[in-house]
Amino acid sequence: MGGGAAGIGHATAEHLARAGHQVVITGRRADVLDTAAARLRDRTGATVHALVNDVSEPDAAKAALAEVESRFGALDVLVLNAGGPPPGRILDVGDEQWQKAFELLLLGPLRLARLALPRMAERGFGRVVFVTSSAVRQPQPDLATSVVLRSGVTAAAKLLSREHADRGVTVNCVAPGATATERRAQVLGNRAKAAGREYADLAAEDSAGIPAGRAGEPEEVGAAVAFLASDAASYVNGTVLAVDGGRTETI
Numbered sequence: 618m619g620g621g622a623a624g625i626g627h628a629t630a631e632h633l634a635r636a637g638h639q640v641v642i643t644g645r646r647a648d649v650l651d652t653a654a655a656r657l658r659d660r661t662g663a664t665v666h667a668l669v670n671d672v673s674e675p676d677a678a679k680a681a682l683a684e685v686e687s688r689f690g691a692l693d694v695l696v697l698n699a700g701g702p703p704p705g706r707i708l709d710v711g712d713e714q715w716q717k718a719f720e721l722l723l724l725g726p727l728r729l730a731r732l733a734l735p736r737m738a739e740r741g742f743g744r745v746v747f748v749t750s751s752a753v754r755q756p757q758p759d760l761a762t763s764v765v766l767r768s769g770v771t772a773a774a775k776l777l778s779r780e781h782a783d784r785g786v787t788v789n790c791v792a793p794g795a796t797a798t799e800r801r802a803q804v805l806g807n808r809a810k811a812a813g814r815e816y817a818d819l820a821a822e823d824s825a826g827i828p829a830g831r832a833g834e835p836e837e838v839g840a841a842v843a844f845l846a847s848d849a850a851s852y853v854n855g856t857v858l859a860v861d862g863g864r865t866e867t868i
Contacts, residue, residue, distance in 0.1 A: 634665060697726040
């Protein structure tokens, strides 16, 4: 479970733990991860292991999978949830920022999927869920790297969904819209500053533009991921599940 220390990743980890899974949460800061894992254990009574791992590093995928298999024997559910890169408009993003975002959002997750999928197929069961963004369907100009690279992740997931579908393995995406996380606060804060507006006013305006009339909660996204990871979703494959309060205008 990538990004399991906070926000959508943490909420998803809790849903999976409550569903009976042994959970491994990953991230780059040991102290934050340890605290998050202890909180999840207290809340759910489940086995939760914290693993320091930077998905953007070339050897991170092999190390993470080896750790999971040594502790738990096999990996049944892989949730690929990477934090958002810095906001920026497409012509303002430099090569170095593109490269870092590419490693974080696309190449790193694909390395993990490439290793995990054949193992899942051998056992006859597997669930892979990429957490992307509703911006892949309704692009936001100031989130250029996220829009472009997560669109690539969505395409990759569709291709991967066909690889082992006949052996009990599914690959899907969950695309959150506006969600009450630190990431949303950062994006709205940047927009407010650029427009010379008050943050509270812009946040209220943004929420008003959502048919549901509010931002989502991380737990609501986590519930969608947990469903796709379950036996109940065995015939759901290669799809993008938007969790955005109805904001995305495309069908």
